Structure formats: structure tokens, C-alpha cells
Amino acid sequence: MVQEQLIVQNETGIHARPASEFVKKANEYESEIMVVKGEKKANAKSILGLLGLAAAKGDELTIIADGExxxxxxxxIAELINSKFGEH
Structure with missing residues (x-):
């Protein structure tokens, strides 16, 4: 298991489009990937779970990956978040 803390950097946070990109990227991997924001936890392969985190710009997320x-x-995932999901 590996994990990393990352800060949401794009202006609009993780709304529908970034969440869709997040899920698409997460589904490219066999590992279980979880996203934690405060007391909330979501499966990175679930768009509804990610949207439920209501992650805004400046929020800290812990990404946890476990698997081969x-x-x-x-x-x-870190690269995607740090690239601001392609937003400028």
C-alpha cells in the first residue's frame, strides 16, 4: 500500500469533468484506489463517490493505492491532480 497527500489546485475543484477524468485514470489500474478528504472516503473508480467528497480548490486529499x-x-493520479486536470 502506498499513499500521498495532494492539494486540489484547479479553480473549480473536482466537479463533474475532473471527476470523470479521475475515474477514467483510476480504472486504467488493477489496484484499489481510495481518496480521503477529512472524514470522507471514496473509491477513486466511482464518479458519485468522488463528487460526494465535494473537493474544492485548496482541499487536501490523501490518495491510497493498494495492489500490484x-x-x-x-x-x-498525482500527475492528473497536479496538472489541474488540464484547466488553466
Missing amino acids: DEQSALSA
Whole structure:
């Protein structure tokens, strides 16, 4: 199991489009990927779960990956978040 704390950097937070990209990226990996925000926890492969976190700009998320490709999965998710989901 690997984990990393990341800050949501895009202006609009994780709304429908970024959540869709997040789920698409997470589903490329076999590992279980969880996203934690405060007391809330969501499966990164569930768009409704991610939207339920209501993650806004500046919120800290803990990404936890567990499985055979956990490091690759964590790196890819971190890159997606740090790229602001392509928003400028």
C-alpha cells in the first residue's frame, strides 16, 4: 500500500469533468484506489463517490493505492491532480 497527500489546485475543484477524468485514470489500474478528504472516503473508480467528497480548490486529499500496480496508479493520479486536470 502506498499513499500521498495532494492539494486540489484547479479553480473549480473536482466537479463533474475532473471527476470523470479521475475515474477514467483510476480504472486504467488493477489496484484499489481510495481518496480521503477529512472524514470522507471514496473509491477513486466511482464518479458519485468522488463528487460526494465535494473537493474544492485548496482541499487536501490523501490518495491510497493498494495492489500490484499501486505505485504506477498513485503516480498517474498525482500527475492528473497536479496538472489541474488540464484547466488553466
